Amino acid sequence: MCFSAEASFAAAAVLVPAGGYCIARAARYSYRYLPLALIPLAFAAQKCSEGFVWLGLERDDTELIRNASRFYLAFALAFWPFMVPFSLCVRERRPNQKILLALNALLSLVWVWFYFPLALDPERWLSTQVVHHSVQYDFEELPAFRYLPLAAWRMVYLFFICCPLALAVPKRSDRGILVPLVALLVVGLFLMSYFLFAYAFISVWCFFAAFLSLVLCVVCHRLPSTT
Numbered sequence: 001m002c003f004s005a006e007a008s009f010a011a012a013a014v015l016v017p018a019g020g021y022c023i024a025r026a027a028r029y030s031y032r033y034l035p036l037a038l039i040p041l042a043f044a045a046q047k048c049s050e051g052f053v054w055l056g057l058e059r060d061d062t063e064l065i066r067n068a069s070r071f072y073l074a075f076a077l078a079f080w081p082f083m084v085p086f087s088l089c090v091r092e093r094r095p096n097q098k099i100l101l102a103l104n105a106l107l108s109l110v111w112v113w114f115y116f117p118l119a120l121d122p123e124r125w126l127s128t129q130v131v132h133h134s135v136q137y138d139f140e141e142l143p144a145f146r147y148l149p150l151a152a153w154r155m156v157y158l159f160f161i162c163c164p165l166a167l168a169v170p171k172r173s174d175r176g177i178l179v180p181l182v183a184l185l186v187v188g189l190f191l192m193s194y195f196l197f198a199y200a201f202i203s204v205w206c207f208f209a210a211f212l213s214l215v216l217c218v219v220c221h222r223l224p225s226t227t
Contacts, residue, residue, distance in 0.1 A: 003133050005058065008051035011210060015044035018217050025220035035087035037220055042083065043210040046075040050203065053128060053135055069128045069137060070118060076137075076202050078115040080209070081108040081157060085164035097167050104167070108160045114144045114153070134200035154201070158190050182215055 019041030026033035049072040056064030082105055089101035117125045118139060127138040140150060148156070165183035189208040197204040 005051045005054035008047050008054055011207070012044040012048040012051065015040045015047065015210060015213070018214055019044060022216050022220040025223050029223040032091045033220065033223065035083070035090045036216060039083065039087065039216055040213045042075065042079065043206075043213050046072055046206060047210055049075070050135060050206075057128070057130055057135070065128050066122045066126070069126060070122045072206075073118055073126070073137060073139070073202070074115060076206050077118070078112045080206075081111045081160040084161050088164045088168045092168065100167050101164055104160065104164050111157075111160070114142065117142055131199045134197065135203040136200045137202050154194060158187070161190075162186055182212065185212060 019038065022037035022040055023034065026037035049068050052068035053065060053072060055061070056066075056068055085101050085104035085108060089098055089105055092098040092101055125139055125142055129136050129138070144153065162183055165186060169183075186209070189212065190205060193201050193205040193208060
């Protein structure tokens with residue numbers, strides 16, 4: 001999404017200090033929060049890569065478009081379905097929830113298989129273009145779609161993102177409703193991206209998710225300064 005290279009780089013610039021703050025707070029409290037704290041920085045890298053996609057499209061630079069798109073989709077398709085359950089698993093103390101989150105992270109590696117053809121041969125499997133002022137990443141010919149249609153894969157993707165958030169809901173004795181609220185926002189933004197921006201779903205959804213990750217600044221701000 002983001003409409004231009006400048007907007008993509010600006011989004012990355014906002015996320016970098018947010019990620020730095022989260023890492024500093026997590027480091028002073030517990031290593032268990034470090035994977036969560038890294039999420040804004042990972043989104044910054046992803047948004048920066050989409051900035052280079054825009055630059056490639058503006059310059060008609062096929063090689064830059066291909067390589068930047070491949071890097072962007074490595075985050076969107078393979079990294080995030082694993083990183084969300086993994087980061088919550090590292091943080092989790094409750095044994096049952098920890099096991100389920102670890103299982104979710106393990107199962108999410110199916111997305112590495114999904115992405116693998118794009119990494120090896122993007123010229124064959126990927127087409128990147130601008131549609132309605134957003135970037136469209138077209139990979140509907142991937143082998144994975146022989147087994148499940150696109151709509152089904154998107155629902156599986158939503159499951160791997162939202163199920164860990166549901167499992168991580170704190171006990172009643174914990175303060176606040178931040179985790180359930182984030183889960184609801186994830187579902188709402190995912191569905192809005194799916195129904196209103198289907199032509200550029202991956203770009204629009206990741207744009208929303210990137211700024212939603214700023215909520216982690218609130219999470220890390222609430223952490224005590226020491227264990």
